Amino acid sequence: MPHPTAPFPMTRPRRLRQADWMRRLVRETTLGVDDLIWPIFVTDGVDQRQPVASMPGVERVSVDLVAEKANEAAGLGIPCIALFPYTDPDVKTPGAEEAWNPENLVNRATREIKKQVPDIGVMLDVALDPYNSDGHDGIVRDGVVVNDESLMALQQQALAHAEAGADILGPSDMMDGRIAIIRQALEQNDFPDVTILSYAAKYASAFYGPFRDAVGATGALKGDKKTYQMDPGNSDEALREVAIDLSEGADMVMVKPGMPYLDICTRVKREFSVPTYAYQVSGEYAMIQAAAQNGWIDGRAAMLESLSAFKRAGCDGILTYFAKDVATLIAEEGL
Numbered sequence: 019m020p021h022p023t024a025p026f027p028m029t030r031p032r033r034l035r036q037a038d039w040m041r042r043l044v045r046e047t048t049l050g051v052d053d054l055i056w057p058i059f060v061t062d063g064v065d066q067r068q069p070v071a072s073m074p075g076v077e078r079v080s081v082d083l084v085a086e087k088a089n090e091a092a093g094l095g096i097p098c099i100a101l102f103p104y105t106d107p108d109v110k111t112p113g114a115e116e117a118w119n120p121e122n123l124v125n126r127a128t129r130e131i132k133k134q135v136p137d138i139g140v141m142l143d144v145a146l147d148p149y150n151s152d153g154h155d156g157i158v159r160d161g162v163v164v165n166d167e168s169l170m171a172l173q174q175q176a177l178a179h180a181e182a183g184a185d186i187l188g189p190s191d192m193m194d195g196r197i198a199i200i201r202q203a204l205e206q207n208d209f210p211d212v213t214i215l216s217y218a219a220k221y222a223s224a225f226y227g228p229f230r231d232a233v234g235a236t237g238a239l240k241g242d243k244k245t246y247q248m249d250p251g252n253s254d255e256a257l258r259e260v261a262i263d264l265s266e267g268a269d270m271v272m273v274k275p276g277m278p279y280l281d282i283c284t285r286v287k288r289e290f291s292v293p294t295y296a297y298q299v300s301g302e303y304a305m306i307q308a309a310a311q312n313g314w315i316d317g318r319a320a321m322l323e324s325l326s327a328f329k330r331a332g333c334d335g336i337l338t339y340f341a342k343d344v345a346t347l348i349a350e351e352g353l
């Protein structure tokens with residue numbers, strides 16, 4: 019692209035940065051409440067609010083309180099929430115059957131939200147790790163995460179979530195062929211409008227630690243997830259994964275984690291022009307919160323800068339544990 023700029027002093031880039039009103043006028047991307055999906059952790063019991071130690075400001079709530087959270091989100095204009103369960107270790111099995119129990123935590127929570135806050139979108143993950151005694155996203159046989167048998171389980175889980183009223187399914191398991199098999203099941207069972215936001219480029223990352231703490235999977239995981247989640251060194255492979263998921267019936271795609279993978283967000287959006295999301299994962303959230311709590315960074319500014327970066331990289335939206343905080347800021351102060 020040619021850059022027809024006059025030489026200094028005719029051109030002075032600082033002219034466009036001289037005042038807040040001018041900076042707002044020329045800003046190329048903005049962060050708004052419509053860009054946000056808020057992940058919420060659900061736990062057993064009644065009237066439960068359990069802080070997650072490694073994610074300051076985040077708590078797990080029981081099903082009776084989850085609609086309250088959804089209501090708060092809706093009141094702030096957040097379009098969608100994503101629910102994640104803290105599953106009792108006693109109900110975790112090698113076959114992860116709890117994943118398609120109509121009465122599991124996220125299915126009950128979804129029904130409650132749909133009853134009480136019908137206008138907010140509800141997204142549920144499709145993956146076995148919260149229910150699997152091995153802590154893996156698929157079924158493990160002789161130490162191997164087996165692909166095709168896992169697909170059968172994921173399909174049942176997807177249908178149970180659709181029946182509970184989930185609007186968006188987020189297959190986050192990274193098994194091959196999962197989008198096709200889920201889409202097919204949705205069509206055959208009269209759920210044509212259930213949307214698939216595929217975790218298409220999900221990397222085997224060190225940044226998921228606090229999430230595993232939040233869903234109680236930390237001790238359960240045996241080994242690592244490198245045979246199904248992507249190698250952090252790869253970028254072309256992300257485009258192939260996205261292409262496959264779109265060809266199998268995904269409506270929207272996600273890159274995860276977020277901040278270390280902004281280059282992937284940009285490539286995906288440029289190449290496919292489909293709704294593209296980033297997941298600012300638990301470790302990213304925890305780093306900002308921990309540094310802010312120590313007084314090492316300005317937490318508010320870092321939160322806003324990190325989220326704006328996703329928009330600049332081309333994302334249409336962000337799953338972020340900061341969603342409520344940033345939506346509150348937007349409501350109170352504008353941005």
Ligand SMILES: NCC(=O)CCC(=O)O
Nearest residue numbers: 190225226229299300301
């Ligand atoms: N499937 C959802 C996640 O794995 C979230 C990871 C995180 O927030 O670290």
